[in-house]
Amino acid sequence: MSEPIRIAMIGAGVFARDAHIPALVALQDRYQVVALASRTLESAQARLDLFPYPVEATNDIPGLLARDDIEAINVLLPIHVQAPILAQALRSGKHVISEKPIAPTVADGKALIEQHTSGSLWMVGENFRYQAAFMRAAEMLADGVIGRPVLANWTMYSPLNPGDTYYDTPWRRSGDFPGGYLMDGGVHWVAAFRLILGEISRVNAFATLSRDDVPPVNTLVANFTFDSGCIGNYSAIFGAAPGANYSTGLTISGSEGLMQVGFDQVTVTRGDETRTIKVSGVRNVQAELAAFADSIRNGAVHRGTPQQGLQDVAVVEALLQSADSGQSVDVERFA
């Protein structure tokens, strides 16, 4: 067993609290969190009791990035402020994992890729790429269990109201980055569509702001054409009324059957037979951080290249462009 990777976290928000810190603690054999940085020392200090071992709190990010005893950096900051700090981390020569989206725009994402020091790893976190049921669905579809996919749909109505974790994060509804929740949340669903069905070549969409408090847009109907010839739709509202949750999961009509993909199961119907396969697995962020460690220590291939992360943003950006222009938009290709 190799030494645990000495990692520092930059960002101490709700996703650090709820996902990354629990995952890193669960992976103590692979990671030792050395330091936790935030813009204010107080917000970093507030998370320290989540660790079962001593961790330093700091607000000195340049100092952190200059330390020789830190091998990897985990950057998870609000979308509109992450890019410049991520750029510093990428230039430091340390291995970096950064939260999705790679950047608020394709142009910013491309610029970050140029900042990246060769020789170190950079993984862009996208936990939906490590959702065990989605990975299983992708394999099953590739194995032809429903033949050729021809139509795919996911409709999702998600409440966002005071008291909800992702509402009470003010930056998410500040209007400070293009697409608002449709970018912040939308990249996840785009990643799942791409993982399971392959690349999206062309999109058209309408988008509205259906509630004033979640600007700039929060409601979307988006059609996709995939390279495979399959077409699809992703419809989402981030900001449904309280209690008005609804999600179909990903449903796929294939030339030989029907697949329904949920977060923890895959159901396949062919003719008179329906099979439901429960898919368990560690929580997706933990699976992702385990893959990052395996990549650092063993050179294993991971699913979160910057090009993958950039492709998710490119699709969302194309959707927003289509909603603005009223025209179908060809998606720029990076992955």
Next chain:
Amino acid sequence: MSEPIRIAMIGAGVFARDAHIPALVALQDRYQVVALASRTLESAQARLDLFPYPVEATNDIPGLLARDDIEAINVLLPIHVQAPILAQALRSGKHVISEKPIAPTVADGKALIEQHTSGSLWMVGENFRYQAAFMRAAEMLADGVIGRPVLANWTMYSPLNPGDTYYDTPWRRSGDFPGGYLMDGGVHWVAAFRLILGEISRVNAFATLSRDDVPPVNTLVANFTFDSGCIGNYSAIFGAAPGANYSTGLTISGSEGLMQVGFDQVTVTRGDETRTIKVSGVRNVQAELAAFADSIRNGAVHRGTPQQGLQDVAVVEALLQSADSGQSVDVERFA
């Protein structure tokens, strides 16, 4: 009680057999079917034993339209041959009910409206406008049970295979009219969306032919913008694999709750409370024919004006245009 309306049917296909004849028989107090016409005498004769009283079979349509003892005509012919015969019926001065779509194209529908003799009624059949649960949903939505609708979705995968009623009708998959099943079937769903959510102002769509045997197109993802500001998506495949049925019903995210509309129930969720209302009613074609009779005898308003039927076709035609052009299309307005 007034005398039953003496009506003649032109068309003896599967929808006459399965829907119209049973409905007219159930409405014996309002209708007496005098004659049943078809292109061949044999196909008309083959349906006569479905009636509990004597009915004439004929293939002489001009002769039928000239008879003084017939008050109303029910035209239900294949899409690509209906228009010229419907035009004759409309010029006859008799009351006419004709099956959807009003015509294969908007231009043909407009031309038919010009043929219509004023003074007689013309109702365009669209049974989804008489689906009791849909009418109830429209009322509930107008009453504000979920506030302002902001996002609406209906995804529907429908198998069509040898042995299925609407597959074994060769004209439906002949490729002889624009849109194929997306027109023949699609107008129903468009009518339901319009009934419940109001007029559709703008659309964008992708469409493909995912199976060679159901030309010209059978698979659709279509985004809508409604006059109300609501946006929506209708995704459909006519020609899913055997057993691969899937339908979400119409789901609507509103500013105050969630509505889910099925063919026989409406479910409303607001906060912690979900109410499901079972909606029974006579079969939709029977309700429609009852409304036609009530309109003839009592001057009652019905839901099937030619302008309504034309509007459904205008939306489908706009979808097909958008799929061809890659641009959003403003829907021409008639209703």
